[in-house]
Amino acid sequence: MLKSVIPDSSELVFMSERNQSLIFAIGSVFPEAHHGHCLWHLKEKVKWHAGNVNKVIVGHRFMELGRYYTVDDFNSAYDSFEKRYPAVYKYVQEHTEKDKWARVFFPRDRYNFDTINSVESMKSVFKEATTWVLIPMLDCIVRKFSDWFTQRKEAVSRSIDTSLVPLVENYLHGLWAVAQKLSVRELNSYELKYEITDTAGKMFWVSLVEKSCTCKVWDYEKFPCLHGLAAYIYFTTNVDGNDLNIHELCSKYYWTELWALAYDRTLCVVPDMSSWNVPDQIKEVKIIPPDRIRGKGRKRVG
Numbered sequence: 001m002l003k004s005v006i007p008d009s010s011e012l013v014f015m016s017e018r019n020q021s022l023i024f025a026i027g028s029v030f031p032e033a034h035h036g037h038c039l040w041h042l043k044e045k046v047k048w049h050a051g052n053v054n055k056v057i058v059g060h061r062f063m064e065l066g067r068y069y070t071v072d073d074f075n076s077a078y079d080s081f082e083k084r085y086p087a088v089y090k091y092v093q094e095h096t097e098k099d100k101w102a103r104v105f106f107p108r109d110r111y112n113f114d115t116i117n118s119v120e121s122m123k124s125v126f127k128e129a130t131t132w133v134l135i136p137m138l139d140c141i142v143r144k145f146s147d148w149f150t151q152r153k154e155a156v157s158r159s160i161d162t163s164l165v166p167l168v169e170n171y172l173h174g175l176w177a178v179a180q181k182l183s184v185r186e187l188n189s190y191e192l193k194y195e196i197t198d199t200a201g202k203m204f205w206v207s208l209v210e211k212s213c214t215c216k217v218w219d220y221e222k223f224p225c226l227h228g229l230a231a232y233i234y235f236t237t238n239v240d241g242n243d244l245n246i247h248e249l250c251s252k253y254y255w256t257e258l259w260a261l262a263y264d265r266t267l268c269v270v271p272d273m274s275s276w277n278v279p280d281q282i283k284e285v286k287i288i289p290p291d292r293i294r295g296k297g298r299k300r301v302g
């Protein structure tokens, strides 16, 4: 049923806990999609191999490993992690696959998602409704989504003058003053490649055409990093006749235009049964509940 709403695609990414039967089921329905492990749930497992070391700090360090943007930065931090926490490192090496949890090895675009926090939040919102029978539970879910759609629509209408969603608009606005002061040198005027030197003297190479920077923040987050923004400011200030808009340097998923479309539809709950207009051929269908498969183990009481 999910596949009829969301078609299989190599751009699709599923995040979950390391539940093998769930991963297998997703793989058989969505063979093109890629699967990643939730960094938070994995951290909860990893930190219990810390021995006498502070488990909270080990968990924090592990999550940091998952979020590096370049392989060099990851390798350097992973080497330190091995020296500092050898038992945890051994567990991670032997029981996890790095391309499932570390951003730098993940083969697809997953933007800034590395945990399933949004799903956990939703589970908590519908905690009581999941104890109800099916129709009231579905009604509750539809009503809540309808409320969220209305709230998002209001937020979109407040951002009508900007081409980017507030998250990215505010982020770029915050970086602008610093980006303006960075040293920029043109490397290739056809491919719009620039060399940026940051305030610490470190050099980065940016391509406005490829929407890429050697710091890799732009490549993963899908909106310009500090260096990309510096190159954009240089280009729009120094190159005559250009008409490059900043929103063209961001993924279309961050455009207010697409944001508005996502929440455009009106969601209605199922009306009262008295107003239903059920066709005769549907009324004639007799639906018998399926045979219940009795699970193994003790009966649950309550």
Ligand SMILES: [Zn+2]
Pocket (backbone or CB within 6 Å): 204, 213, 214, 215, 216, 217, 218, 225, 226, 227, 228
């Ligand atoms: Zn950069």
